[in-house]
Structure formats: C-alpha cells, structure tokens
Amino acid sequence: MSEEQxxxxxxxxxxxxxxxxxxxxxxxxxxxxxxxxxxxxxxGIAPVADSGAxxxxxxxxxxxxxxxxxxxxxxxxxxxxxxxxxxxxxxLKDWTRAAERMTAGAEVxxxxxxxxxxxxxxxxxxxxxxxxSRLTLTIGFGPTLFDGRFGLKDKRPGALVELPKFPGxxxxxxxxxxxxxxxxxxxxxxxxxxxxxxxxxIGFGKVAVRWSQLGFGKTSSTTPDAxxxxxxxxxxxxxxxxxxxxxxxxxxxxxxxxxxxxxPAAWMDGGSYLVARRIRMNxxxxxxxPLGEQEDIFGRDKREGAxxxxxxxxxxxxxxAMKPDSHVRLAHPDTNAGATILRRGYxxxxxxxxxxxxxxxxxxxxYQKDVRTGFIPVQTSLGRADALNEYIQHVGSALFAIxxxxxxxxxxxxxxxxx
Amino acid sequence: MRAVRxxxxxxxxxxxxxxxxxxxxxxxxxKGADGAVTVIAKDDxxxxxxxxxxxxxVTLAVExxxxxxxxVYVLHPDDRIVTERENIGPGTKATITAEIKAGTYxxxxxxxxxxxxxxxxxxxxxxxxxTAERSPEMDAAVAAYRQYVQAQADATLPKVxxxxxxxxxxxxxAAKKAYAESRIGWERTEPVAESFGDIDPxxxxxxxxxxxxxxxxxDWTGWHRLEKxxxxxxxxxxxxxxxxxxxxxxxxxxxxxxxxxEITPTSMANGAKELLDEVATGKVTGEEERYSxxxxxxxxxxxxxxxxxxxxxxxxxxxxxxxxxxxxxxxxAALNTLLxxxxxxxxxxxxxxxxxxxxxxxxxxxxxxxxLAEPLSKxxxxxxx
Numbered sequence: 001m002s003e004e005q006x007x008x009x010x011x012x013x014x015x016x017x018x019x020x021x022x023x024x025x026x027x028x029x030x031x032x033x034x035x036x037x038x039x040x041x042x043x044g045i046a047p048v049a050d051s052g053a054x055x056x057x058x059x060x061x062x063x064x065x066x067x068x069x070x071x072x073x074x075x076x077x078x079x080x081x082x083x084x085x086x087x088x089x090x091x092l093k094d095w096t097r098a099a100e101r102m103t104a105g106a107e108v109x110x111x112x113x114x115x116x117x118x119x120x121x122x123x124x125x126x127x128x129x130x131x132x133s134r135l136t137l138t139i140g141f142g143p144t145l146f147d148g149r150f151g152l153k154d155k156r157p158g159a160l161v162e163l164p165k166f167p168g169x170x171x172x173x174x175x176x177x178x179x180x181x182x183x184x185x186x187x188x189x190x191x192x193x194x195x196x197x198x199x200x201x202i203g204f205g206k207v208a209v210r211w212s213q214l215g216f217g218k219t220s221s222t223t224p225d226a227x228x229x230x231x232x233x234x235x236x237x238x239x240x241x242x243x244x245x246x247x248x249x250x251x252x253x254x255x256x257x258x259x260x261x262x263x264p265a266a267w268m269d270g271g272s273y274l275v276a277r278r279i280r281m282n283x284x285x286x287x288x289x290p291l292g293e294q295e296d297i298f299g300r301d302k303r304e305g306a307x308x309x310x311x312x313x314x315x316x317x318x319x320x321a322m323k324p325d326s327h328v329r330l331a332h333p334d335t336n337a338g339a340t341i342l343r344r345g346y347x348x349x350x351x352x353x354x355x356x357x358x359x360x361x362x363x364x365x366x367y368q369k370d371v372r373t374g375f376i377p378v379q380t381s382l383g384r385a386d387a388l389n390e391y392i393q394h395v396g397s398a399l400f401a402i403x404x405x406x407x408x409x410x411x412x413x414x415x416x417x418x419x
Numbered sequence: 420m421r422a423v424r425x426x427x428x429x430x431x432x433x434x435x436x437x438x439x440x441x442x443x444x445x446x447x448x449x450k451g452a453d454g455a456v457t458v459i460a461k462d463d464x465x466x467x468x469x470x471x472x473x474x475x476x477v478t479l480a481v482e483x484x485x486x487x488x489x490x491v492y493v494l495h496p497d498d499r500i501v502t503e504r505e506n507i508g509p510g511t512k513a514t515i516t517a518e519i520k521a522g523t524y525x526x527x528x529x530x531x532x533x534x535x536x537x538x539x540x541x542x543x544x545x546x547x548x549x550t551a552e553r554s555p556e557m558d559a560a561v562a563a564y565r566q567y568v569q570a571q572a573d574a575t576l577p578k579v580x581x582x583x584x585x586x587x588x589x590x591x592x593a594a595k596k597a598y599a600e601s602r603i604g605w606e607r608t609e610p611v612a613e614s615f616g617d618i619d620p621x622x623x624x625x626x627x628x629x630x631x632x633x634x635x636x637x638d639w640t641g642w643h644r645l646e647k648x649x650x651x652x653x654x655x656x657x658x659x660x661x662x663x664x665x666x667x668x669x670x671x672x673x674x675x676x677x678x679x680x681e682i683t684p685t686s687m688a689n690g691a692k693e694l695l696d697e698v699a700t701g702k703v704t705g706e707e708e709r710y711s712x713x714x715x716x717x718x719x720x721x722x723x724x725x726x727x728x729x730x731x732x733x734x735x736x737x738x739x740x741x742x743x744x745x746x747x748x749x750x751x752a753a754l755n756t757l758l759x760x761x762x763x764x765x766x767x768x769x770x771x772x773x774x775x776x777x778x779x780x781x782x783x784x785x786x787x788x789x790x791l792a793e794p795l796s797k798x799x800x801x802x803x804x
Contacts, residue, residue, distance in 0.1 A: 118799040118803055
C-alpha cells in the first residue's frame with residue numbers, strides 16, 4: 001500500500017487530519033483490533049496529545065500494536081513471584097479489569113479519593129483530570145513463563161524461542177527478560193506511568209517489576225501518511241513500516257493465524273510476538289561524525305530521509321546504490337528474504353551516565369508473527385555488518401508472546417492460554 | 420530513623436488536646452461536681468474513695484502516704500492516658516483535675532514510677548457524655564500492644580547498657596557484638612518510638628539527617644554516631660564514652676515516656692505498615708547501617724513489630740476481611756522464610772552482613788517487602804470497616 005492512497009474517510013485524505021474509531025470514525029477496526037486515534041496529519045505536526053481520545057480496549061487483537069503510535073511509552077517487564085497458578089490467573093483478571101478502566105480514562109477500583117481516611121486509595125491519583133490520551137495497554141508472556149511452574153510447558157509456541165546471541169550484544173540481565181510484560185503507550189507520559197504504576201501495585205506479591213523503560217518521541221509510525229519521526233541520531237528510520245490499516249501486510253507479517261496458530265500455539269490465534277531491545281546510542285561520537293559518513297551509514301540523506309539517490313523518504317530504495325554495510329540496505333526486506341516487522345520504537349534518555357555522556361538510545365519494539373522469520377534474520381545481518389554498530393550497542397533484550405485481544409467484559413488477558 | 424515524620428502515632432500531648440482533656444495539678448482546687456475523689460497512694464496500694472462518680476469536671480485529690488515517689492494515671496480501657504500526674508513525692512499531696520466523659524476508666528498508682536501500677540476500675544456516670552463506642556476486641560488489642568511497646572522499651576535498656584558499657588570500657592569487639600541487638604526493641608516499635616520527636620533525633624539519627632549548621636562532631640549523638648566510631652573511625656575515645664552515657668540517658672527518657680504514646684487500632688495498623696516502609700526505604704538499601712551492615716537485624720525487628728500489631732488486630736480484621744488476613748499471614752510467613760536464609764540459627768539475631776547480600780538478593784528482599792506492605796496498607800481499613 002502506498003502512502004498516496006486516500007482512505008474513504010468522510011472525503012478527507014490521509015494527508016489531512018484523520019480520526020479513527022474512538023473519534024467517531026470506525027476504520028480498519030478489524031485489522032487493528034480497535035485502533036482509534038488522531039494521527040499526525042500532513043507534513044505539519046498536529047498536537048495529537050490534546051485530542052485525548054480513548055482507544056477501545058476490546059478487540060480481536062490487542063490494542064497497542066497496529067494502533068497509531070502514541071507519543072510516550074512506559075514499558076515494564078515483570079517476574080512472576082507466586083507459584084500458584086490460580087493466583088496468577090486471578091491477577092490477569094484483575095489487571096484486565098483495571099486496564100479496561102484506565103484505557104477509558106477511569107480510575108482504578110474505588111478511585112483516588114472519597115474512601116476511608118485511614119486507608120490508601122485504590123487509585124494513585126496522578127492521572128485525575130487527564131484525558132485517556134490514547135492509552136493502550138498490551139500484555140505479553142515471556143519464554144520463562146513456560147518453564148513448568150504453571151503447567152504451561154505444553155503450550156509454549158515453537159516461535160517463542162530463546163533469541164540467539166547476536167554479534168555486538170552486551171546484554172544486561174537486569175534489563176532483559178521477564179515472565180510478563182506490559183506496554184503502556186499514551187500521548188501523555190503521566191498517563192502511561194500511572195498505568196504501569198497501578199498495575200504494579202495490584203500485582204505486588206504476585207509479580208514484581210523486573211525492569212522498566214520510559215520512552216518518548218516515537219521513532220516509527222504506523223500511519224504511513226505521516227512523516228517518519230527521527231531517532232536521536234537525527235535520522236528517519238523504518239519509513240516502510242507496516243501501517244495499522246494495511247490489513248494484508250498485518251495478516252502476512254504481524255498477526256499469528258492459520259498454521260502458526262496450531263498445536264501448542266493454538267492460544268496465540270490473533271496474537272503476535274514482540275521483541276524489545278534497549279539500544280544504547282553513543283550520541284557524542286555520532287555527533288562528531290561527518291555528515292557524509294552519517295548519511296552513508298544510514299543509506300539516507302539527513303534532510304529528507306530519502307534513500308541514496310532518491311528524492312523523497314518514501315521512494316523505493318535502490319539498495320545497490322548504498323554501501324554494503326549501510327543500515328537501510330542491511331535491514332531491508334529484500335536483503336532478508338522478505339522479513340518485515342512492525343516497529344513501535346521510542347527514543348529514551350535516562351539523564352546522563354557517570355561519565356557525563358547522555359544515557360540515551362532507542363527502545364526498539366518490533367511485532368511480528370514469527371521472530372524466526374522476522375527479527376532474528378534481520379538482526380543477524382545487522383549485528384554482523386551494520387556500519388551503525390560503531391555507534392550503538394544492544395544492552396537489553398526480551399521476547400514476549402503477545403496473546404490475542406480481550407473480546408469483551410467477561411474475557412481476560414491470557415484466557416486462551418490458561419483455560 | 421526517618422527524615423520526615425509522618426507517623427499517625429502521636430504523643431500524649433496531642434491526644435490530650437484532641438480529647439479536650441485538661442490534666443493539671445493545682446494546689447487546692449479540690450472541688451468536683453460531687454466533691455473531690457481522694458486517692459491514697461501507698462507503696463502497695465492505691466485506694467480510691469469512690470468507685471462511681473459523675474462525669475464532667477473531675478478532681479482527684481492525691482496523697483502519697485508511701486515511701487516512694489509515685490505517679491497517678493487515669494486511663495481509658497485501652498490504656499490510653501486520660502490524664503496523669505508524675506513525681507508525687509512521699510508525704511506530699513497533689514490535685515489532678517480533668518474533663519472526663521462518662522464511661523469506664525482505670526485509676527493507677529505507680530509507686531517508684533515503674534511498671535503497670537496498682538489499678539482499679541472506676542465508672543463515671545452521666546447523660547449526654549457517652550464515650551465513643553469501641554469494641555472490647557479493639558480495646559484489648561490496643562492494651563496488649565501498649566504493653567508490648569512498654570515491654571520492648573523496658574527490655575532495651577539493659578541491652579543498650581551491655582553496648583554502652585563496652586564502649587566505656589573501650590572494648591571494640593564487645594561493643595560491635597552488642598550494637599545491633601541493642602537496637603531491636605527500638606526497631607520493633609519504631610513508629611511509636613519515633614513519635615517522641617525529641618528523642619528520635621538524639622538516638623537514631625544518621626549523619627545525613629543533621630540539619631544545616633549542625634556539626635557532626637558536636638551535634639550528632641546516638642547509635643549511628645557510635646556505629647561510625649566502631650566500624651569506620653575504629654576508635655573509642657573520651658567523646659565516644661560520653662556519647663555512650665548520653666545514649667543511656669536519652670533511652671531511659673524514652674522508656675519513661677513510651678507508655679504515654681497515643682495508640683489506636685488504626686494507628687496500630689498503619690504503624691505496622693510504617694515498619695515495612697522503614698524497611699523499604701532504609702534497610703533494604705543498606706543506608707541505615709552503612710558502617711556495621713547489620714541492616715538485616717533491623718529489618719527482622721521491623722517485621723516482628725509489624726507482625727505483633729497484625730496478630731493483635733487479627734480478631735477484628737478477620738471478621739471484616741478474612742481474605743486480607745489470609746494474604747497477610749502468607750506474606751509474613753514468606754518474608755520471614757526469606758529472612759531466615761540469612762541466619763543459621765533461627766533463635767539468634769546474627770544475620771549475614773548486608774555487604775554480602777548481592778543486588779539480586781536485595782531485589783528479592785525488596786520484592787518480599789512490597790508483597791507484604793501493599794496488603795498491610797489495607798489493614799487499617801479492615802479494622803475500621
């Protein structure tokens with residue numbers, strides 16, 4: 001699908017402001033599992049954060065995957081502390097109910113005030129008065145959840161592999177792995193942080209936060225009409241990302257179905273697989289790199305984001321015109337037997353490290369129907385040869401099976417897995 | 420020790436103000452609504468002239484006919500103090516007046532000003548002045564907790580003396596050995612212990628808790644100052660010996676006053692949670708005992724104190740929220756099991772040095788604290804439901 005194709009939305013084109021689903025215009029809901037958003041329009045930057053719309057929580061697929069990418073992220077990985085399966089199931093139900101409320105902009109439980117003076121309120125309160133801000137909460141199950149503690153061994157999908165050691169990886173176990181994850185995306189960081197904080201609180205005793213990451217300034221888009229946002233190196237990347245409305249590409253590359261949802265993976269029908277990587281960027285050395293070299297490394301020009309020799313960012317790249325070790329050439333589907341992933345990465349800056357260097361980088365999130373044909377081949381070729389490797393290092397890594405969406409009020413996160 | 424005091428357990432002075440009780444001793448204002456009630460205090464008896472008298476403006480005419488200095492208390496059924504008069508010398512008289520609502524109270528004389536005192540029950544009668552209803556279970560819980568707090572405080576003094584004697588003797592090894600144990604009683608009752616705002620900074624402040632303009636060399640007293648002397652400076656000089664004297668004196672003051680702390684069922688419940696907060700902010704990080712690394716001893720004592728409160732409130736909480744009680748039983752057991760990993764003898768308070776507890780183990784301890792503290796924060800609600 002090309003970005004020139006207009007969508008039949010009340011006669012407006014996708015180059016103008018588009019409202020999806022929650023804003024009153026149902027569009028692509030089947031594919032996106034309830035994607036609803038106001039997206040960036042045209043070439044300008046619309047203040048999407050002000051729209052405050054709510055993204056429907058229920059759907060065939062979980063929201064937060066094909067949903068138009070929000071501006072902010074709080075991603076958390078949890079270790080399950082209980083060994084009681086029933087307790088874990090109850091937590092997933094409790095979390096589902098809390099997620100339904102928070103994504104709709106409501107308070108958790110009995111709310112943040114008005115209760116007993118002697119007891120802490122159910123809701124922590126910092127999101128009071130804020131709009132839903134397109135909050136999406138997306139849950140995932142890590143490989144370690146299937147280690148036998150909860151009788152799930154037989155349900156571990158073949159695609160939920162251990163990621164191989166990629167060249168250049170310098171992974172910190174304290175920033176890697178996890179039995180569960182929750183991705184909270186919203187246009188307001190306070191809304192995203194509130195969501196994770198309250199889920200963690202509900203989970204104390206059953207689960208414990210293993211690590212978490214805040215992100216800002218989405219670095220990829222699931223709305224191809226919009227300009228691709230830039231990463232902290234100042235470049236556009238992932239311009240050919242799968243859009244939330246591209247039903248066919250989503251079915252082909254993102255949603256688990258058919259033979260991929262058979263046997264141990266039957267519960268994954270309608271789900272996806274998520275790779276999360278914390279990629280530290282050495283921004284200081286990058287900033288001292290000559291412009292020409294920077295552009296060669298990416299295989300794009302810095303101003304427009306156009307592939308080497310082309311005029312516009314969305315122009316089809318001619319890979320042979322690029323250096324063999326350029327990022328775009330190595331990451332392109334044509335170099336990787338057609339491997340395509342849906343990216344939802346965010347920049348992060350956690351202040352500075354002890355040496356005064358910006359503790360910054362890219363928190364890379366990629367959804368695909370099978371990592372063995374998605375992330376793994378792409379990262380294998382990138383890790384081996386990417387010219388960018390001189391400036392980046394993968395320091396955290398995790399893989400999660402993302403179950404299908406919650407279908408209604410009686411449904412809950414992981415029902416198909418645990419039933 | 421906490422930098423900011425948020426305790427719901429407040430000192431008796433506040434309680435007196437809140438309940439509109441005036442407790443003062445005057446020379447000859449012996450006029451109650453029904454004439455003065457006399458209290459004859461002896462070394463082995465405490466005779467109250469009337470067992471039943473009208474509520475309202477009450478006057479107690481106290482005469483100490485014993486040989487020891489005494490004090491006289493009027494107590495609520497849960498041992499909260501309505502009013503009291505200290506330091507009544509042998510052969511002297513004192514008058515206590517107070518506005519007291521109708522209800523049942525205890526009058527206690529404490530010859531020698533120690534112990535629970537010689538007690539008797541009195542009933543104050545009168546319409547329109549009924550005291551707030553409180554269940555006997557709650558009163559029993561509070562009374563038992565008050566006794567626990569006092570017993571912990573009483574038991575602390577001799578243990579502190581072992582420590583301070585060693586400091587005075589210049590015996591580093593003996594002092595190091597006695598240090599952590601001398602703090603257990605304090606740590607078990609920390610929210611109450613800290614409620615005396617003037618004592619806590621004297622005995623349990625860390626160097627970073629000093630204010631701008633305070634000189635660590637002069638103004639820093641208490642356990643942690645001696646901890647630094649023992650483990651970091653490795654010297655016990657004249658200054659340290661004097662600090663040992665000061666610690667004895669300040670803690671003796673605390674022991675005397677601890678019975679006057681205002682304690683209610685909800686303050687007990689929230690106090691239990693606060694003990695876990697102490698663990699979460701100071702112990703699990705290793706900040707509290709940064710020189711001795713005996714954080715796990717404090718940790719254990721904080722958990723024990725919290726568990727005591729919980730156990731005493733259980734009869735009430737079980738009626739209102741049995742699920743919560745079951746969860747708390749489970750989480751207390753889990754945390755205690757986790758702590759036992761760090762001591763070889765479960766009857767002793769010799770724990771692994773916190774220096775040797777690695778980041779992953781600290782995370783596990785922190786997770787255990789969160790798992791207990793979160794449901795514990797709901798105990799107060801279950802008690803007052």
